[in-house]
Amino acid sequence: MAFSEFEVKQIERAAAAFLEARRPPAGVRHQVDLQVRINEHSVEVVELRPHHSDLSKAVESPTAKADYVDEAQGWRVYWMASDLAWHAYEPEPQVASIDAFFALVNADETACFFG
Structure with missing residues (x-):
């Protein structure tokens, strides 16, 4: 079952706060x-990032993912490794809220998300 409209709004608010703190400067x-x-x-x-041979195209590199698990009432946290597969984020494989996920990614204490 997909996220409810209320859940999407919660995620969007948390994402906006994360992006405000973590996004590079506008320039x-x-x-x-x-x-x-x-x-x-x-x-x-x-x-x-722009594609190296065609600057009008973007190259997308996933860095972090959180899957909501109903049974656990929480979010499983993953990072994208160099093998291009999602791996459980071992220091903290599950968090209770989407805000906690974004805080974990922003802190990036193990340099898994942003190197």
Whole structure:
């Protein structure tokens, strides 16, 4: 089951606060930027950069993902490794809220999300 309208609004508010804190300055966003995507049961943080041979196209690199798990009443946290597969974020594989997810990603204490 997809997120309810209320849940989407909660996620959008948390995402806006995260992007406000973490996005690069406006002057360099044409070179690197961040975006948050809301899917049916998950939220992804994606880094955007221009394609090396066609600057009009963007290269998207997912960096962090949270899947909502009904049974656990929480969010499972993942990071994208160099093998281009999602891996459980071992220091804290689950958080209770979407705000906690964004705080974890923003802190990036293990440099898994942003290197």
